[in-house]
Amino acid sequence: MAAKRVSLERAVDLVIETTGGHVRLGLPLGLGKPNQLVNALYQRIKANPQYSLSIFTALSLGRPKASSELERRFLTPFVERIFSDYPELDYLTDLRARKTPSNIEIHEFFFQPASMLGNEHAQHHYICCNYTHAVRDIDARGVNVIAQLVALDAARPGKVSLSCNPEISLDLLPLVEARRNKGETILIIGQSHASLPYMPNDAEVSESIFDVLIDQEELSTQLFSTPNMPVSQQDHFVGLYASTLVADDGLLQIGIGALGDALVHHLLMRHHDNALYQAVLGALGAPARFAEQMTHMGAVDAFKRGLYGCSEMVTAGMLGLMDGGVISRPVLDDADLFRLLEKGRIGEQISLQTLDVLLEEGILSRKLTQPMLDWLNQQGILRERLLLRDGRLNFNVTDAAVEGGKSGTSDVKESGAIATSVVNDIEDRVAREALKEILGDTLQTTLLHGGFFLGPLAFYRRLAGMSDAERSRINMTRISFVNNLLGDERLKRMQRRNARFINTAFSATLLGAGIADALESGQVLSGVGGQYNFVAQAHELEGARSIIMLRAWRQRGGEASSNILWSYGHTTIPRHLRDVFVTEYGVADLRGKTDAECIAAMLNIADSRFQSELLDQAKAAGKIAKDYAIPEQHSNNLPHTLAAVYEQHRAEFPVFPLGSDFTSVEQTLLAALTWLKETLSSKDYLELGRRAIGADAADGEERYVEHLERMGLRDAGSLKEKLYRRLLVAALYATDGAKPVPD
Numbered sequence: 020m021a022a023k024r025v026s027l028e029r030a031v032d033l034v035i036e037t038t039g040g041h042v043r044l045g046l047p048l049g050l051g052k053p054n055q056l057v058n059a060l061y062q063r064i065k066a067n068p069q070y071s072l073s074i075f076t077a078l079s080l081g082r083p084k085a086s087s088e089l090e091r092r093f094l095t096p097f098v099e100r101i102f103s104d105y106p107e108l109d110y111l112t113d114l115r116a117r118k119t120p121s122n123i124e125i126h127e128f129f130f131q132p133a134s135m136l137g138n139e140h141a142q143h144h145y146i147c148c149n150y151t152h153a154v155r156d157i158d159a160r161g162v163n164v165i166a167q168l169v170a171l172d173a174a175r176p177g178k179v180s181l182s183c184n185p186e187i188s189l190d191l192l193p194l195v196e197a198r199r200n201k202g203e204t205i206l207i208i209g210q211s212h213a214s215l216p217y218m219p220n221d222a223e224v225s226e227s228i229f230d231v232l233i234d235q236e237e238l239s240t241q242l243f244s245t246p247n248m249p250v251s252q253q254d255h256f257v258g259l260y261a262s263t264l265v266a267d268d269g270l271l272q273i274g275i276g277a278l279g280d281a282l283v284h285h286l287l288m289r290h291h292d293n294a295l296y297q298a299v300l301g302a303l304g305a306p307a308r309f310a311e312q313m314t315h316m317g318a319v320d321a322f323k324r325g326l327y328g329c330s331e332m333v334t335a336g337m338l339g340l341m342d343g344g345v346i347s348r349p350v351l352d353d354a355d356l357f358r359l360l361e362k363g364r365i366g367e368q369i370s371l372q373t374l375d376v377l378l379e380e381g382i383l384s385r386k387l388t389q390p391m392l393d394w395l396n397q398q399g400i401l402r403e404r405l406l407l408r409d410g411r412l413n414f415n416v417t418d419a420a421v422e423g424g425k426s427g428t429s430d431v432k433e434s435g436a437i438a439t440s441v442v443n444d445i446e447d448r449v450a451r452e453a454l455k456e457i458l459g460d461t462l463q464t465t466l467l468h469g470g471f472f473l474g475p476l477a478f479y480r481r482l483a484g485m486s487d488a489e490r491s492r493i494n495m496t497r498i499s500f501v502n503n504l505l506g507d508e509r510l511k512r513m514q515r516r517n518a519r520f521i522n523t524a525f526s527a528t529l530l531g532a533g534i535a536d537a538l539e540s541g542q543v544l545s546g547v548g549g550q551y552n553f554v555a556q557a558h559e560l561e562g563a564r565s566i567i568m569l570r571a572w573r574q575r576g577g578e579a580s581s582n583i584l585w586s587y588g589h590t591t592i593p594r595h596l597r598d599v600f601v602t603e604y605g606v607a608d609l610r611g612k613t614d615a616e617c618i619a620a621m622l623n624i625a626d627s628r629f630q631s632e633l634l635d636q637a638k639a640a641g642k643i644a645k646d647y648a649i650p651e652q653h654s655n656n657l658p659h660t661l662a663a664v665y666e667q668h669r670a671e672f673p674v675f676p677l678g679s680d681f682t683s684v685e686q687t688l689l690a691a692l693t694w695l696k697e698t699l700s701s702k703d704y705l706e707l708g709r710r711a712i713g714a715d716a717a718d719g720e721e722r723y724v725e726h727l728e729r730m731g732l733r734d735a736g737s738l739k740e741k742l743y744r745r746l747l748v749a750a751l752y753a754t755d756g757a758k759p760v761p762d
Contacts, residue, residue, distance in 0.1 A: 051184030129546030186470030269517025531597025
């Protein structure tokens with residue numbers, strides 16, 4: 020049954036009528052939120068204190084906000100250009116302003132990084148769980164309204180695509196159905212969006228799963244995008260080391276962010292320009308210092324079989340690896356077929372020989388059963404549906420005939436079909452000729468399974484512009500499939516051989532615990548997401564490894580500090596699940612090692628400015644020998660030693676390896692503003708301020724006229740504007756050595 024088409028306002032009316040004004044709203048993570056519907060409902064309930072609203076979701080996306088005047092001058096034109104008419108979430112605006120009404124609660128599983136520090140409502144109502152458990156926890160909260168963006172295609176009547184966010188919805192629907200069967204009323208709403216790519220396979224569902232569908236063209240505004248951010252020298256070396264640990268003929272999962280972009284770039288270089296790739300590794304001294312780790316876990320040669328992608332989040336980088344031929348290992352979603360494909364018993368091309376092999380293997384019998392025929396359709400081996408009647412195979416069967424067959428009608432013609440029939444014998448010559456005419460072309464292989472996607476605008480356009488055949492090799496599916504080993508375990512173990520689950524953390528301990536979601540105080544930075552699930556899989560799958568990418572140090576306000584610590588009051592990944600950590604200084608393989616061995620390995624990839632203090636802490640705790648010393652080859656882990664390699668191979672370390680939404684001028688400005696935030700102390704700011712008083716108005720203008728114009732500082736008049744100009748020019752002089760990508 021088709022969903023009822025309604026207007027936005029009518030959908031809000033239906034929500035209030037159905038729930039009595041007490042709404043428990045489930046929304047997908049990130050891109051898939053129907054913002055206009057959510058805003059209309061939010062404002063209705065906000066204006067009526069007798070109503071209540073609880074929102075359950077993750078990653079509520081909002082335009083970036085400036086934290087200083089210079090950032091405001093930079094961001095305002097960029098945000099207006101990139102986000103255009105994207106409708107902000109009203110509940111997020113109020114949440115950020117600490118003005119959430121008393122009759123409304125916002126519960127999230129994941130925040131935009133660092134966006135909710137100190138926000139009492141957000142921190143009080145945050146729900147901490149692994150992403151695979153989000154479905155369970157949302158259902159337990161008794162959600163009575165579910166809403167999300169969907170994609171429509173006129174060529175697929177009666178179907179909709181869950182597109183960017185099938186991951187929670189597909190797992191939640193059976194739970195909703197069970198609750199409905201017990202008498203609960205739950206409203207499911209879809210809102211179409213013209214720019215959302217129509218994803219096939221598991222993401223394509225019957226329109227009938229929705230109670231109502233909002234299909235108004237004027238609601239299709241700009242999709243939210245996450246522009247690629249700069250990849251620093253530090254990021255590049257982390258990604259370069261991580262790229263050496265990826266095994267050919269395996270699985271790859273990666274997360275979002277600059278470290279993920281760096282990894283993608285170096286995997287592509289490893290595959291397409293291997294001689295150069297190995298030269299850069301040689302200049303870094305990586306093979307000499309970490310040969311055991313690199314050869315034991317990965318390789319440095321080009322990919323021959325390629326990788327299969329299976330990632331909670333499908334990023335622009337994952338798509339780049341597909342386009343670049345690195346993600347090229349096909350898998351099937353049927354264990355028996357996949358086994359035969361892997362053994363070379365069948366090929367991707369379908370022929371009568373395919374049927375013969377399936378017969379020899381006992382998957383089919385000479386006389387086909389109806390379940391066998393249905394399975395052949397599901398796998399794409401047969402293009403048309405066949406109906407078994409009176410020992411014969413009936414061709415050219417209509418849907419009415421199939422429904423008649425299900426209801427027990429004995430005569431195909433009575434159900435409205437005009438059918439051709441042959442004897443039900445897979446070895447009969449006439450039957451084989453008839454079957455040959457309806458064989459599919461190729462097996463329905465998949466290169467990439469994903470839960471949700473989010474990225475820059477060019478990423479969405481690439482997905483939408485793919486041919487049907489290309490897009491069919493991406494299967495957006497349920498989170499229980501991607502993040503979990505349980506369920507279809509035989510198939511998953513076959514698909515996920517040589518798996519590399521590569522994620523990030525902002526800190527780690529010498530004993531191998533990872534910190535990625537919250538501060539010691541309990542204040543949540545982002546969330547656990549699926550990281551724990553992937554780490555756990557790495558310990559359960561044969562040949563799999565969990566690799567955590569980590570910057571060895573950070574700098575803020577001119578003060579440097581280590582990201583590798585002796586201890587921390589909170590962990591995301593416990594030390595008993597320690598595996599592999601990678602920093603810009605190398606690789607620490609911690610699996611199965613003693614505590615003392617783990618400490619030594621982590622010290623080897625720590626920044627040398629902090630190694631002595633960390634070692635002293637470990638010795639004081641009695642966890643490593645009192646006479647232990649850092650090996651000489653790991654005692655010069657300093658930024659300037661990496662800088663020499665970086666300068667020697669600068670072309671191989673692009674600032675925006677996956678492209679950029681920033682203009683060339685904006686890229687240079689972004690580097691300068693980052694330098695100001697990270698490098699200058701309060702004392703430095705005061706000194707630059709003093710020098711700005713009475714400074715020549717044209718100082719730096721000739722060289723940076725475009726940059727000053729872009730920031731509205733070309734004709735700085737006030738003392739304050741002169742200070743900003745001076746700060747900016749100083750930062751530009753310090754950072755403009757990097758070449759921007761073309762506009």
